[in-house]
Amino acid sequence: MESTVRGEDWYGRELDGDEFEDVEFIDVDLTELVSRAAVFTRCTFRNVKFNVSEHTDSAFVNCTFFRCNFFDATFRRCKLTGSTFDGCEFGLLTVDGGNWSFVGLPRAELAGADFTGVRLREADLARARCTGATFTGCDLSASTFEGADFTKADLRGSDLTGLDPQTVTLTNATIDERQAVTIVESLGLIVIG
Numbered sequence: 001m002e003s004t005v006r007g008e009d010w011y012g013r014e015l016d017g018d019e020f021e022d023v024e025f026i027d028v029d030l031t032e033l034v035s036r037a038a039v040f041t042r043c044t045f046r047n048v049k050f051n052v053s054e055h056t057d058s059a060f061v062n063c064t065f066f067r068c069n070f071f072d073a074t075f076r077r078c079k080l081t082g083s084t085f086d087g088c089e090f091g092l093l094t095v096d097g098g099n100w101s102f103v104g105l106p107r108a109e110l111a112g113a114d115f116t117g118v119r120l121r122e123a124d125l126a127r128a129r130c131t132g133a134t135f136t137g138c139d140l141s142a143s144t145f146e147g148a149d150f151t152k153a154d155l156r157g158s159d160l161t162g163l164d165p166q167t168v169t170l171t172n173a174t175i176d177e178r179q180a181v182t183i184v185e186s187l188g189l190i191v192i193g
Contacts, residue, residue: 015058106144155179 002022009029015038024044031051038058045063051071059079065088072092084104093113101121105128114134121139127147137157145162149169156176165183175183181191 004024004026005028006026007028010033011029012032013030013034015033015035017037018035019039019041020043021041022043023040024046025048026046028045028048030053031049033050033053035053035055035058038055040058040060040063043060043063044066045068046066048065048068050073051069052073053070054074054076055078056076057078058075060083061079062082063080063084065083065085067087068085069089070091070093071089072094074094074096075098076096078095078098080098080100080103082102083100085108088108090108090110090113093110095113095115095118097117099119100115100123101119102123103120104124106124106126108125108128110128110133111131112133113130115136115138116134117137118135119139120135120143121141123140123143125140125148126144129149130153131149131151132153133150134154135158136154139159140163141159141161143162145164146167150173151169151171152173153170154174156174156179158179160175160179160182163183164186166187170183184191
């Protein structure tokens, strides 16, 4: 890392087009921070609070998040490609559009999170707990789902290519007709319409 921001209070700060590269953020409070077109490249966030923060058209590319809290955070049309999350909290997270391809969310606690129209190609959702989460209109193609729990999740309109229903929990999940055919065919059945 080129520089470190440690223990600072950025509560309510506004970032407009700011750029950060190879910066390590440790124990920083970003509660209610607002970012517009901000760019974070290869940054590391440790124990950072993103609570009630709002990010629009911002980018967190190839970043690493350790034990961060995203309670009620909102990301609109943001780019998080290649970023990884470890031990983070996502209560009431809202993601509207944007590109989260190649994101690492293994074992993530995504219960109740809302992803709408998000590109999540080749995302790692292995063993993620997505109970009651929303993944509508998302591109989840080629993603890793093994051991994920989508109980009561809303998956309508998302590309579930590659999802093996025998390795995930889909109890009471909501899907559309096209997805039902995809899932049935993945079980080796032939659908006649």
